[in-house]
Amino acid sequence: MNTKTRLTGLAVAALALVGCANLPSVAELNQITDQMVKASFRTQAHVNVERLTQTDDTNRLCSEADASGQPLDEKVAKAIEETNLKAIRWPSNGQFIGDWKRGETIAQSGRGLTWTDDPKMANGGNCYNCHQMDKAEISYGTIGPSLYNYGKIRGVSDPSSAASKPIVEYTWGKIWNAKAYNACSNMPRAGHMGILTEAQVRDIVGLLLDPKSPVNQ
């Protein structure tokens, strides 16, 4: 007796078709995949299955592009970036730069949002998983570019000056919603997806742009 969940509708028809030599079409395979996902994943603790079954267009379109091996159409990519840019929430108090010491702690922490995490605890930014930042930290990843001397390289000696404004805003925006600047970026959308709070994002911007931050020494 087959105790595993049975595939329904189109999936069964498609698999029956598979008795013939050819594979189902791309669209049919996409359908089979979606149904298999629904049947295989479940909600656990505070992690709802909708995180996967109802993911947004940004993720859906980029996933399809990745799987096909073809880059996203330029117009589609631009549209995704605009949608994400419009969704950015800028600092409610107009303050972009926070405390770099707290920012370092947030960047070091990988806590939060897995089914074993305590939802009452503060989430971390996971930043060192992918990026180098403070030179003293040798345990850094290379999935993303090095951010060592981030502010220094960009000539930000006074983050509150008018000259620094574009960089400061870009930095906030990139952390809040990385896809606003690169549709299929590998980087999470820390603010937009509720990973980090406004205050936490502010502290990370401080880590990157405060001239006194170890990142800029």
Add this chain to the structure above:
Amino acid sequence: MRQALIPVALAMVLGASPVLAQKTASQGIDEYRAMLQDGNPADLFEAKGEDLWKQKRGPKNASLEACDLGQGPGVIKGVFVSLPKYFADTGKVQDLESRLLTCMQTLQGFDPQAIAKTSFGSGEMANVTAMATWVAAESKGMKFNLSQSHAQERVMYEVGKRLFFMRGGTHDFSCASCHGEEGKRIRLQDLPLLTKNPGDGIGFAAWPAYRVSNGQMWGMQQRLNDCYRQQRFPFPGFASDATVALSVYLGVNAQGAASIAPAIKR
């Protein structure tokens, strides 16, 4: 303590100066990993798995010696590097752990859904892991050679590919976020590129493995489960179709890679 077991070399690594540390951190970790190779606790699980296979157990009080893992009843040698594959008796593609559940059900009378819901490392789930460890050990050194001759195997490869690139969860991660590019690492952990053969004993060819850091024996199902957990995805059912499809994708890509399972990891 009369007999110190902390290796001298490890103490040297811990004392490395931060100035030189960037160059030697990777070397130090490689040295530590080399030291771990002698005396893999996976041997303990392997021995346990072999005993469980031959023991009369379950409501039907039968052993698993008649279990067909793909090359006929009771054939163990070589099956690990041919899984997942299509099985005519269940009409579906199955990986090792899913197939063990099938046999535990049909031969011994166990409830596979109850086992699938049991936490890793406890009860019958721990027994499945032990048996998977033993079965894998019987193919140690052999090259992966998954079949793509059955139509369902080819469909599962395509589904597995889509799963590999499927972004989701709060962090928009897909498998490819970490395993989609050559030469990347997360913190100091090197990440193999899994869209092609990453080499002998790497990726798909390195599990089941004993993890020293938490003293746990992990099969491929648990490895996938923990990847998904860290991706902030919802919970993948044990031996669910999605996990099998993903394994087909990884296993077919690993064609020709030699298995080192059961391995030992930090």
Add this chain to the structure above:
Amino acid sequence: MADPMRIRAQASGDKAIVRVLMSHEMESGQRKDAAGKIVPAWFIQEITASHNGKVVMTSEWGPAVSKNPFLQFSVKGAKAGDKVSIKWVDNRGATRTDEATIS
């Protein structure tokens, strides 16, 4: 009864190299569980190794040795066919003895 040890003993010149993998939790007594309570100490305290019935090595272990410990030592004058026996006793008084033949 604890899980069996895995013992590999190989003759090498005028000695034998013995490798033992022991199955034991080796709880240090310093860890806390999810509720914040200390997990009680539970670790091997004493090892006795014998060759053909004669004790050749004793060892006193403490909480620093980690889970599923691996022990390697050599015995001078041991030959293929000889018997090696390992016994452990933990802090709760539980004990396990296993034997192997030198190959």
